[in-house]
Amino acid sequence: MIKNIVILGIQWGDEGKGKIVDLLSKKSNLVVRYQGGNNAGHTLLVDGEKTILHLIPSCVLYKNVIAVLGNNVVVSLKDLLSEIKLxxxxxxxxxxxxxxxxxxxxIFDYHISLDKVREGKNIKQSIGTTNKGIGPVYEDKIARRAIRISDLYDISYFKKLLKKNVDYYNFQLFHFGHKEKVSYKKILDKxxxxxxxxxxxxxxxxxxLNYKIQNQEKIIFEGAQGSLLDIDHGTYPYVSSSNSTIGGVFTGTGIGIKKIDYILGVTKVYSTRVGNGPFxxxxxxxxxNYFSTIGKEFGSTTGRKRRTGWLDLVLLKRMININSLSGLCLTKLDVLDNLEEIKICVKYLNKLTQKEFSYYPSSKKDxxxxxxxxxxxxGWKDCTQGLKDFKKLPKNAKKYIDFIKKFTNISIDLISTGPERDQIIFINHDLKNFISNKN
Structure with a gap:
C-alpha cells in the first residue's frame, strides 16, 4: 500500500504538478514542499475558479490537509503573508x-535588488530568472551567511546578522550595480x-515528518520547478538554484530514502521552458503559436510566454533514471487534439559530425x-478533453502513449486530459486507492 508519494516535474517545470498534487492530496494528511521559493507557480482550476500559488502547497484547497515548507525552501515573508491573505x-x-x-x-529586499541588477547587466547572457531573489539567498546559504527564520527568535542576534548582510549587499548594489542602497532599519522593522x-x-x-511516517500517515512531497532545472543535473548554468530532482526531497526535509513508497514523474506530452538555455x-x-494558444503557455509567476517544442525522450529517459521514478503522469494530452501530425525526439544528430547519439550533451558546444x-x-483529430477512461481515447492517441511507455521503459500511471481537477485517467489503481480513503 502506498503511503508516501513524491511528485516531481521531469522537464523544465510547468508540467502541471500543481493539479496532480491537488488531485492526490485529497485524502492525504500532509503535503510537503522541499525546495525552491516563490519563483515557482502552481495554477489550480477547480469548478472553473483559478487559484495560483507560489509558495504554499496546492493541498490547501482541502480543509483537512496540512501544508509544510521544508528546510530547503527559501521564503519571502512578505510574499508568504500575501499568499495567505489571497x-x-x-x-x-x-x-x-x-x-x-x-x-x-x-529572502530579503537586498536579495531581490541584486537579482535584478545581475539579470539586467547583460540580457544576452542572463539566466532568465524571475527576479525574486532566489539565486542570491541560495548563495548565502552555501556561503553560510543566510538568515534562517529561527534566527528571529533572538532579536539581538538577528540585528547583528542583518546589519552584516545589508552592508555586504549594499556594497555590491552601489559599486557593482550603481543602484540605491537598501535600508537596514526598514528591513529590520518589517x-x-x-x-x-x-x-x-x-x-x-x-x-x-518522521513521526508522521512512523504512524502510517499519508504524505505527499511536492517539488518546485522541474528536474532539468536542477542545479546539479539540469541544463547548467541555465538552471534554478536548488535540487529539484529526487535528492532534494531528503536534504530538504530530513527524512530518509527508505521512507518513500512511490515516485511520480510529471511531464507534458510536449515540452516548454521559461527563460534562456538549451532546448x-x-x-x-x-x-x-498553437502550443502557446491552446496550451495557454504563459508563466503563472511572471506571465512570460513559455518557449515551446516537441517532447524530448532523450532528456526524459535521463530524468527517469536520475529520479528513480516509479511511474509517469502525462499532462495536457488534450492540447494535441487538433494536430495533423505529432513529433517525438528519439535521438540527436551532431550537425558537425553528422553522427547520431542518444546521450546527454555535456558542454555548451555540444x-x-x-x-x-x-x-x-x-494526429488523432478528435477530442480527448475530459476523458477518464483509457479505452475511450482515440486509437492514434493510444499509439502515441504506448510508444512513450515502451521507449522509456516505465509505466504510464496517470494521464491528464484537461485543466480541471477531475479531468484525469487513472491507470495505476494503487494511486486511485491513495485518494479513496484517508489514513
Missing amino acids: LKNKKIFIKNRLILSHSLSL SIFQFNQVKHMIHDVSDL PTEVYDDID WENVIPVYKIFR
Whole structure:
C-alpha cells in the first residue's frame, strides 16, 4: 500500500504538478514542499475558479490537509503573508494548517535588488530568472551567511546578522550595480513585524515528518520547478538554484530514502521552458503559436510566454533514471487534439559530425550542435478533453502513449486530459486507492 508519494516535474517545470498534487492530496494528511521559493507557480482550476500559488502547497484547497515548507525552501515573508491573505479572500483559511521548518532561509529586499541588477547587466547572457531573489539567498546559504527564520527568535542576534548582510549587499548594489542602497532599519522593522505573524507556524519538520511516517500517515512531497532545472543535473548554468530532482526531497526535509513508497514523474506530452538555455526540440513557427494558444503557455509567476517544442525522450529517459521514478503522469494530452501530425525526439544528430547519439550533451558546444531526430505520428483529430477512461481515447492517441511507455521503459500511471481537477485517467489503481480513503 502506498503511503508516501513524491511528485516531481521531469522537464523544465510547468508540467502541471500543481493539479496532480491537488488531485492526490485529497485524502492525504500532509503535503510537503522541499525546495525552491516563490519563483515557482502552481495554477489550480477547480469548478472553473483559478487559484495560483507560489509558495504554499496546492493541498490547501482541502480543509483537512496540512501544508509544510521544508528546510530547503527559501521564503519571502512578505510574499508568504500575501499568499495567505489571497487564500483568506477566497474563504480558504489555513490557521493551524501551515508548518514552516525552523531551518528555512529568508529572502530579503537586498536579495531581490541584486537579482535584478545581475539579470539586467547583460540580457544576452542572463539566466532568465524571475527576479525574486532566489539565486542570491541560495548563495548565502552555501556561503553560510543566510538568515534562517529561527534566527528571529533572538532579536539581538538577528540585528547583528542583518546589519552584516545589508552592508555586504549594499556594497555590491552601489559599486557593482550603481543602484540605491537598501535600508537596514526598514528591513529590520518589517521583518520583525512579519515574523510575529508566522512564528506560531515554526516547527522541527524533520522530527514531525518522521513521526508522521512512523504512524502510517499519508504524505505527499511536492517539488518546485522541474528536474532539468536542477542545479546539479539540469541544463547548467541555465538552471534554478536548488535540487529539484529526487535528492532534494531528503536534504530538504530530513527524512530518509527508505521512507518513500512511490515516485511520480510529471511531464507534458510536449515540452516548454521559461527563460534562456538549451532546448533541442524548440519550435518557432505556427506550432509554437498553437502550443502557446491552446496550451495557454504563459508563466503563472511572471506571465512570460513559455518557449515551446516537441517532447524530448532523450532528456526524459535521463530524468527517469536520475529520479528513480516509479511511474509517469502525462499532462495536457488534450492540447494535441487538433494536430495533423505529432513529433517525438528519439535521438540527436551532431550537425558537425553528422553522427547520431542518444546521450546527454555535456558542454555548451555540444548543445549548440544538437539537431533533434524525430519519430512522426499521425494526429488523432478528435477530442480527448475530459476523458477518464483509457479505452475511450482515440486509437492514434493510444499509439502515441504506448510508444512513450515502451521507449522509456516505465509505466504510464496517470494521464491528464484537461485543466480541471477531475479531468484525469487513472491507470495505476494503487494511486486511485491513495485518494479513496484517508489514513
